Amino acid sequence: xxxxxxxxxxxxxxxxxxxxxxxxxxxxxxxxxxxxxxxxxxxxxxxxxxxxxxxxxxxxxxxxxxxxxxxxxxxxxxxxxxxxxxxxxxxxxxxxxxxxxxxxxxxxxxxxxxxxxxxxxxxxxxxxxxxxxxxxxxxxxxxxxxxxxxxxxxxxxxxxxxxxxxxxxxxxxxxxxxxxxxxxxxxxxxxxxxxxxxxxxxxxxxxxxxxxxxxxxxxxxxxxxxxxxxxxxxxxxxxxxxxxxxxxxxxxxxxxxxxxxxxxxxxxxxxxxxxxxxxxxxxxxxxxxxxxxxxxxxxxxxxxxxxxxxxxxxxxxxxxxxxxxxxxxxxxxxxxxxxxxxxxxxxx
Amino acid sequence: xxxxxxxxxxxxxxxxxxxxxxxxxxxxxxxxxxxxxxxxxxxxxxxxxxxxxxxxxxxxxxxxxxxxxxxxxxxxxxxxxxxxxxxxxxxxxxxxxxxxxxxxxxxxxxxxxxxxxxxxxxxxxxxxxxxxxxxxxxxxxx
Numbered sequence: 177x178x179x180x181x182x183x184x185x186x187x188x189x190x191x192x193x194x195x196x197x198x199x200x201x202x203x204x205x206x207x208x209x210x211x212x213x214x215x216x217x218x219x220x221x222x223x224x225x226x227x228x229x230x231x232x233x234x235x236x237x238x239x240x241x242x243x244x245x246x247x248x249x250x251x252x253x254x255x256x257x258x259x260x261x262x263x264x265x266x267x268x269x270x271x272x273x274x275x276x277x278x279x280x281x282x283x284x285x286x287x288x289x290x291x292x293x294x295x296x297x298x299x300x301x302x303x304x305x306x307x308x309x310x311x312x313x314x315x316x317x318x319x320x321x322x323x324x325x326x327x328x329x330x331x332x333x334x335x336x337x338x339x340x341x342x343x344x345x346x347x348x349x350x351x352x353x354x355x356x357x358x359x360x361x362x363x364x365x366x367x368x369x370x371x372x373x374x375x376x377x378x379x380x381x382x383x384x385x386x387x388x389x390x391x392x393x394x395x396x397x398x399x400x401x402x403x404x405x406x407x408x409x410x411x412x413x414x415x416x417x418x419x420x421x422x423x424x425x426x427x428x429x430x431x432x433x434x435x436x437x438x439x440x441x442x443x444x445x446x447x448x449x450x451x452x453x454x455x456x457x458x459x460x461x462x463x464x465x466x467x468x469x470x471x472x473x474x475x476x477x478x479x480x481x482x483x484x485x486x487x488x489x490x491x492x493x494x495x496x497x498x499x500x501x502x503x504x505x506x507x508x509x510x511x512x513x514x515x516x517x518x519x520x521x522x523x524x
Numbered sequence: 525x526x527x528x529x530x531x532x533x534x535x536x537x538x539x540x541x542x543x544x545x546x547x548x549x550x551x552x553x554x555x556x557x558x559x560x561x562x563x564x565x566x567x568x569x570x571x572x573x574x575x576x577x578x579x580x581x582x583x584x585x586x587x588x589x590x591x592x593x594x595x596x597x598x599x600x601x602x603x604x605x606x607x608x609x610x611x612x613x614x615x616x617x618x619x620x621x622x623x624x625x626x627x628x629x630x631x632x633x634x635x636x637x638x639x640x641x642x643x644x645x646x647x648x649x650x651x652x653x654x655x656x657x658x659x660x661x662x663x664x665x666x
Binding site for chain 2: 190222223224225226228229232233236260261264269272273275495499503514515521
């Protein structure tokens with residue numbers, strides 16, 4: 177018996193800003209920065225959106241596709257590095273909003289950008305041990321870069337939810353492995369509004385080392401090679417890193433393109449690899465095999481070998497990620513700064 | 525809104541739980557303890573009912589002079605919405621330019637932050653409404 181994905185759903189806020197618009201304010205060539213990062217725009221949450229609202233919308237999108245009683249969901253874990261509360265779980269609001277309370281467990285996870293994939297593994301363990309029938313794993317963020325920092329060009333907002341179980345799977349998770357070390361590449365101290373990062377240090381010893389090592393571990397465990405997969409999706413802090421890591425491992429661009437949402441919506445942090453997976457599942461057909469590797473600073477990677485089943489045809493029709501991201505409204509920097517709380521208001 | 529009141533209203537604010545009179549069948553939102561039509565006859569017969577969240581704009585106004593807690597959102601649209609089950613409610617309309625809102629526009633409920641009790645207080649969430657996808661102007665140019 178394997179655990180796998182019963183349903184999936186994503187949510188991306190409607191607003192966008194371009195690297196050019198950000199660059200205009202800070203006196204840098206934003207278009208060149210966008211080309212360098214491989215990003216044409218990033219999503220921006222409205223003032224009434226945060227990780228809780230994004231997680232609820234993603235969870236509801238996930239449940240709209242299937243006839244699963246919300247009370248059969250025994251665990252909800254929300255992974256994020258931008259939970260609205262320091263103390264009080266995002267997951268309880270999600271649970272209440274989808275009608276899963278009260279006989280269930282809930283908690284918030286934090287592991288930079290990979291808290292959502294950690295939540296998948298926790299749900300797999302609980303379902304495989306028969307402690308619960310279904311678990312919901314959510315990865316969601318509204319992360320920020322400090323004004324003028326390189327991160328400001330990519331840090332965006334979005335999230336995705338996966339319903340994990342053992343029955344009626346639309347995709348089986350054949351294998352999962354993790355690779356974790358203590359690597360200080362990116363962090364945010366308690367009380368700090370913006371994160372800090374180690375500049376170029378965030379590349380080789382952090383992202384590439386962990387993603388590559390974890391990907392190789394997964395292929396060893398699955399006895400597979402890149403050409404065995406129809407799609408591959410890697411954590412995408414920008415448009416360059418996942419392409420570089422994919423090509424280095426031996427994947428072709430055509431395997432990567434479907435999951436590369438970062439190009440049009442930026443880095444959604446805990447939502448990034450899960451939204452990429454949702455975008456792939458939107459177009460996948462039975463038998464397709466998917467290679468997924470998440471990454472979280474601090475640092476670690478979780479990798480998954482996934483095979484799509486014939487049940488994917490039974491999902492109810494719902495808005496695809498591509499359709500959702502078409503509904504975009506572009507902001508000027510002033511409105512973006514207002515929306516993201518970068519202005520000091522009277523009374524602050 | 526005080527925390528205890530918000531907590532009591534979570535079912536209706538998160539999931540549009542209204543009431544149906546077991547005597548005359550009238551739907552009410554927000555939920556009522558007694559049916560305004562049947563009065564005493566409805567006592568003990570009011571049943572909870574989850575509403576669909578799909579409705580139509582009956583009337584609306586555009587708010588330009590907003591309370592300070594809504595400064596970041598102005599100008600914004602407030603509308604009276606008739607849900608397909610018949611109950612009416614008032615809600616903010618989002619994801620649309622105020623000038624594109626029309627009476628008769630089909631809308632659906634979404635989950636948004638409604639407010640907060642100051643910088644250290646609880647965050648309050650609930651329904652707002654957005655146009656049903658595919659109506660009006662092209663979203664990319666809205």
